Amino acid sequence: MSNHLAAGGSGASIWLQELFRRHYTKVVTWCLRVAGDREEAYDLAQGVFVKAQRHLGAFRGDSKVSTWLYSITRSECLNYLKSRCLLDDALDDDVAEALPDDPESRPEHVFELHSSVLAARALLDRELTDTEKRVFILHYGDDVPLLTITRLLGLENPSGAKAYLVSARRKLARVLSRWRASERLIA
Amino acid sequence: MAQARSRERSLLRKALSPSCACATPLELGGLADGSLAQPAATRLSDHVSGCARCQTELTLLKEFENAAPGPDEEGAVSWISARLERRFSEASAGPSPSRTDRGAALPRRSWFTALNVGGFALAAATLSAAVTIGLREGRAPELAQPSATASAVLRSAGITPLSPAGDLDAQPNELRWAPRTDAASYSVQVMEADFAELWNAETRDASIALPPALRARIVPGKPILWEVVAKDAAGRAVAWSGKQRFRIRK
Numbered sequence: 001m002s003n004h005l006a007a008g009g010s011g012a013s014i015w016l017q018e019l020f021r022r023h024y025t026k027v028v029t030w031c032l033r034v035a036g037d038r039e040e041a042y043d044l045a046q047g048v049f050v051k052a053q054r055h056l057g058a059f060r061g062d063s064k065v066s067t068w069l070y071s072i073t074r075s076e077c078l079n080y081l082k083s084r085c086l087l088d089d090a091l092d093d094d095v096a097e098a099l100p101d102d103p104e105s106r107p108e109h110v111f112e113l114h115s116s117v118l119a120a121r122a123l124l125d126r127e128l129t130d131t132e133k134r135v136f137i138l139h140y141g142d143d144v145p146l147l148t149i150t151r152l153l154g155l156e157n158p159s160g161a162k163a164y165l166v167s168a169r170r171k172l173a174r175v176l177s178r179w180r181a182s183e184r185l186i187a
Numbered sequence: 188m189a190q191a192r193s194r195e196r197s198l199l200r201k202a203l204s205p206s207c208a209c210a211t212p213l214e215l216g217g218l219a220d221g222s223l224a225q226p227a228a229t230r231l232s233d234h235v236s237g238c239a240r241c242q243t244e245l246t247l248l249k250e251f252e253n254a255a256p257g258p259d260e261e262g263a264v265s266w267i268s269a270r271l272e273r274r275f276s277e278a279s280a281g282p283s284p285s286r287t288d289r290g291a292a293l294p295r296r297s298w299f300t301a302l303n304v305g306g307f308a309l310a311a312a313t314l315s316a317a318v319t320i321g322l323r324e325g326r327a328p329e330l331a332q333p334s335a336t337a338s339a340v341l342r343s344a345g346i347t348p349l350s351p352a353g354d355l356d357a358q359p360n361e362l363r364w365a366p367r368t369d370a371a372s373y374s375v376q377v378m379e380a381d382f383a384e385l386w387n388a389e390t391r392d393a394s395i396a397l398p399p400a401l402r403a404r405i406v407p408g409k410p411i412l413w414e415v416v417a418k419d420a421a422g423r424a425v426a427w428s429g430k431q432r433f434r435i436r437k
Contacts, residue, residue: 016275016409017275019379020271020275021272024272028268029255029256029260030251031267038263038266041263045271049275059410062213062217062430063213063222066216066251067212067248070248071211071213121203134246136203137239140203141240142200142203143200152250
């Protein structure tokens, strides 16, 4: 029989510290991108590791630790965004100004005109590019501010996620116009 | 205007939120790295390929996995990491007023302070009570339940592990599994929760004793994974146990 003992320390505090240390960079970088401020990001990252520590017993080893930490980080970050009411309405106003002044072209009409959410989602899937879809879903589905989306998705164009959201809404507005035109013809 | 925007938000949020068919982040991770078992892998793969919501989540997960600070983020990431490190050191050292951070007041500082009561003992105690993580509403992963019989927690892929499994009252002395007639030897690996290897060994028997140095690292509350690969006379892998998990109760 041959065997080998991997290097490392001992004791509960040491192993947990080592485990988390391997993942500091990912979690901290992510929290920084969400918060956009190092003090807030520190607070957020600390919350992630405290939660991870409390729930380590629920980790069964079926997934990678980094995936498990991501799920906790994601949850903490969404809670943080909700608690801080960081939905950037000023940016939303910018988006609205960049669009045609037609109340009926607002994106919720896509969902109102469709009998099912699945059909409306299929429409989004067909009409929008991958990045437009992601920006649209994160902004309208999870209330993630556009600046945060820009950082999280690593968008490097000058106006970041805002450009994709404007583009997505324009496309949807065009689809709505076509539908309305065809409805009028049928009528 | 504000009312119309609020209505729009509400409608879109409802329409774009994950459906019951959507994958959790853990499932997406398993799908991405190929560790998700069948038939869930096929079912979720079919769904994810046509679901913009899941693809968005998958994109975020990949961005997280590859997250490295850019030039304008490096300073802040180093600063935060150093503060976290100091917090962990303080937490593992136990309560010590002289070591209290004297920096800016932080709302969550008390979280670590609370965990300092008895060092990590309290944290370890909370582990056994933790049932859900709250990763997503209504989709939290389950805590592996201690089983009366080892077979209740087995995920056999050809080798039936016998012990240890689940939550234990005492430190195990050995790993045991059901022998296979086609196996000439077995490779054993013991890992931490993130698959970092603690120990590996080869044996011809269907059990193997844990060396003292390894046992010293199996501390209460710490999840340990182990797996066995059966090999034939030519050294080819013929069966695998899957990862088994155990921990010693605090």
